[in-house]
Amino acid sequence: MDTGTIKQIDLFRSVDPSTVETIAAPSFLQNFPSNVVLARQGVPADFLFVLMDGMVEIRTEIAERQHTLGILEPTSVLMADAVVTDDIVLAECRTIAVSRLVMIPAAIVRWAMERDAVFCRRLLSITAETSRTYMRQLNGQKLRNGIERLAAWALDEWKVQGEGEAFEMRHSKRVLANLLGMTPENLSRTLAGLEDSGLRFSGRRVEVWNPDRLRSIADLDPLIDRSVRG
């Protein structure tokens, strides 16, 4: 693929142009419709992905049970752990919106991380940050109940989208329920319970009409919520 696009990517910031070119050569930009599995769980990773546009859900399914580890937006890097360790994929990646992704063959990534120190360092930063995201998710899942997770999610998203009167949820409630670690039925009930406490849904429009009340429920903490600083 052309080096122009790939050079913009944070993963390649400050990386030697010749390395970027070598990586770009066997890589390509691919468009996907919604609901396509980019990487199946349990098998080796063939590609490192960079999400340029759209949305991807990281989820695991075993014997009828499933959960969502995260929802990624541009410009996230996918599958770094499996590519680096050259091991099986622990959680499936699935588009949940029309998406455009850069696909970099796993072998060339492993080659480059041995040859190019700067690229290796970029990969390290991203992997460490991803690891921390899973720690936060684990903290949130174990230390909060459903109401608190929903309130915290709403405040987080509200903050990211500019703290206006409302923000737009970019995915279905089903996806949100999975992300928050609850069933859709439960999300529906929890939502109803928060209508008097500062949060109202109308379709995909989410109205935060009493952030203070939500904050007192969520008890935001830098150990869980990315948008909060110490």
Next chain:
Amino acid sequence: MDTGTIKQIDLFRSVDPSTVETIAAPSFLQNFPSNVVLARQGVPADFLFVLMDGMVEIRTEIAERQHTLGILEPTSVLMADAVVTDDIVLAECRTIAVSRLVMIPAAIVRWAMERDAVFCRRLLSITAETSRTYMRQLNGQKLRNGIERLAAWALDEWKVQGEGEAFEMRHSKRVLANLLGMTPENLSRTLAGLEDSGLRFSGRRVEVWNPDRLRSIADLDPLIDRSVRG
């Protein structure tokens, strides 16, 4: 500290001796009694630790609620994520046995990962593996209930310790309960429920008298259990 000890550590495998020496200079080997907090949550990480002997619990506590993210044994590396990202510690590290650790100043780690490509690569491998451990923990916590987590833990530990008639639990039941994401009371009940299904505790001796039965309960899966392949 002396380079002899530090060179044995997996983190420094194949790393240039001069880098190792530079890192070793401001580092030191420290003995700790049990129940000492090595790194407090919410504050920047001062050191990267390598556990040479003993046992460390990774846990988070927020407003009276707490949970355990993992229990580490030699020769694990601790705090890599916080050191690499130069950010706050998301989960406290606490010794749960008399322990000996190498303490490497965070600044020298960050210095070395910029200067030495091999060291950076070692750090990347370890961080990626750690990230996967958290993914597995997340999978286990969300996709299994208490009985299944206990059965899976027993089989895992049994396998690691050689698949004999029994194995020794190297920590208290309280610690095990936290690791499995349940209260001590609940662990006790769950344990009682498994006595007819292949698992019996007597003190710290854990008898696996019917692994097949346990397997049918735990439903081991490579997406959760480290000891299972494919």
Next chain:
DNA sequence: CGTTTATTTGAAAACGCTCAAGCTCTGTGG
């Protein structure tokens, strides 16, 4: 407009937690 999919609601059950009390094991000092 009709068919599919998403969401809501209700009732019952499963699961795990809290609180309280009792038990067991261990080590200490008399």
Next chain:
DNA sequence: CCACAGAGCTTGAGCGTTTTCAAATAAACG
């Protein structure tokens, strides 16, 4: 050797949260 204290573990009852199953309603799509 015994009494006692303390920690760790177990047991029971009651409670709260979350899930499951079933059905109804609403929304989305061709």
